[in-house]
Amino acid sequence: MDAIARRAGTPCYIYSAAGILSRYRAYDEAFGAAPHQVFFAVKANSNLAVLALLAKAGAGFDIVSGGELFRVLKAGGDPAKVVFSGVGKTAPEVEYALESGIRGFNCESEAELSLIDSLAARQGKKARAALRVNPDVDAETHPYISTGLRENKFGIAMEEVEAVYGRARRFQNLILDGVSCHIGSQLLNSSPLVEALDRVLELVERLRAAGTAIGHLDLGGGLGVPYEPGDEAPSIGAYIERICERVKDRGLELMVEPGRSLVAESGLLVTRVLYRKSNGTKEFIIVDAAMNDLVRPSLYEAYHEILPVKRDPRRGTAKVDVVGPVCESGDFLALDREVANLLPGDLMALATAGAYGFVMASNYNSRPRAVEVLVEGASWRVVRTRETLDDLIRGESV
Numbered sequence: 438m439d440a441i442a443r444r445a446g447t448p449c450y451i452y453s454a455a456g457i458l459s460r461y462r463a464y465d466e467a468f469g470a471a472p473h474q475v476f477f478a479v480k481a482n483s484n485l486a487v488l489a490l491l492a493k494a495g496a497g498f499d500i501v502s503g504g505e506l507f508r509v510l511k512a513g514g515d516p517a518k519v520v521f522s523g524v525g526k527t528a529p530e531v532e533y534a535l536e537s538g539i540r541g542f543n544c545e546s547e548a549e550l551s552l553i554d555s556l557a558a559r560q561g562k563k564a565r566a567a568l569r570v571n572p573d574v575d576a577e578t579h580p581y582i583s584t585g586l587r588e589n590k591f592g593i594a595m596e597e598v599e600a601v602y603g604r605a606r607r608f609q610n611l612i613l614d615g616v617s618c619h620i621g622s623q624l625l626n627s628s629p630l631v632e633a634l635d636r637v638l639e640l641v642e643r644l645r646a647a648g649t650a651i652g653h654l655d656l657g658g659g660l661g662v663p664y665e666p667g668d669e670a671p672s673i674g675a676y677i678e679r680i681c682e683r684v685k686d687r688g689l690e691l692m693v694e695p696g697r698s699l700v701a702e703s704g705l706l707v708t709r710v711l712y713r714k715s716n717g718t719k720e721f722i723i724v725d726a727a728m729n730d731l732v733r734p735s736l737y738e739a740y741h742e743i744l745p746v747k748r749d750p751r752r753g754t755a756k757v758d759v760v761g762p763v764c765e766s767g768d769f770l771a772l773d774r775e776v777a778n779l780l781p782g783d784l785m786a787l788a789t790a791g792a793y794g795f796v797m798a799s800n801y802n803s804r805p806r807a808v809e810v811l812v813e814g815a816s817w818r819v820v821r822t823r824e825t826l827d828d829l830i831r832g833e834s835v
């Protein structure tokens with residue numbers, strides 16, 4: 438980390454290829470011989486090198502925008518292994534997806550089915566789709582990342598969904614042969630996911646009884662990772678085996694869309710200490726990374742473990758707020774945290790930053806976005822250069 442930070446500068450995101458691949462294989466191998474496909478949720482980390490790594494390993498991709506499809510194609514992803522999710526797909530995005538030959542759409546309203554049907558007709562194609570149902574289970578996670586409750590904007594309510602499948606038979610250019618759901622993110626207990634699966638399996642049986650052929654079931658993502666000491670996350674293998682057990686012998690292809698659990702633990706944000714400061718009662722460590730680089734602490738009160746890049750026990754620890762240079766009181770990376778007593782010039786790493794880290798970065802305060810580095814075996818390379826001042830004003834005019 439020290440060598441990378443000296444060459445690439447800070448703040449710097451560092452990803453481990455081996456870490457990402459080991460999690461992908463944990464998913465893929467746990468399915469065994471059961472018909473399945475793992476779709477990486479691109480929104481968690483959309484760097485081209487990360488996508489290329491997963492594409493080469495055989496992953497499919499879950500996208501939520503035309504921009505993400507563009508990235509997947511640029512990274513060498515197979516469009517036949519892309520599913521398009523999200524509540525607000527636009528007509529140009531649907532056209533782009535149809536032209537690219539993606540595998541299918543996870544749809545969230547009847548109006549969306551109708552749009553896809555008419556655009557597919559114009560291209561002389563048949564689009565494959567699943568309806569995203571809202572199983573109304575409590576994911577027991579942060580309200581901002583809970584999506585499976587009736588009050589959320591996502592999916593179609595269980596009571597309405599059968600009628601929608603029935604009416605969808607009128608669409609000539611749409612093959613509605615799947616059911617999907619995604620109940621939330623950062624679940625540290627897989628039971629709500631299994632409960633959602635059970636509700637969806639009952640729905641599949643009812644739909645089949647009513648004459649709708651259902652060939653695949655997409656359980657979405659959501660598996661959590663340990664951020665804080667004491668967090669216990671479900672094992673990927675145990676979770677997949679648990680759901681396979683319930684789905685086997687039903688003639689269903691099982692699909693999952695993990696984001697966080699594939700990449701979070703394989704990423705660090707490395708930052709350098711700029712200043713130490715005390716305001717009477719409070720101690721601050723001011724670093725060169727800020728909420729524009731990693732917004733999770735400000736947005737979700739998320740916890741990222743803070744590690745000194747060089748351990749020196751003689752330094753001791755200090756209880757501090759770790760803050761960045763952005764002009765907001767909400768700009769912090771940690772509050773009231775006992776951390777290594779780092780001094781100006783020292784390097785600090787924020788752990789578990791491989792998911793929803795760089796992808797949520799912004800240029801707020803006109804700060805160029807950080808550099809991204811991929812470590813493969815004993816070597817490393819820059820996979821996105823640090824933005825320049827000219828990048829900041831690209832497309833603007835006086």
Ligand SMILES: *Cc1c(COP(=O)(O)O)cnc(C)c1O
Nearest residue numbers: 478522622658659694695696697
């Ligand atoms: C965000 C999202 C995912 C990935 O969620 P994780 O919690 O990162 O695994 C999967 N599917 C859909 C539809 C999503 O919106």
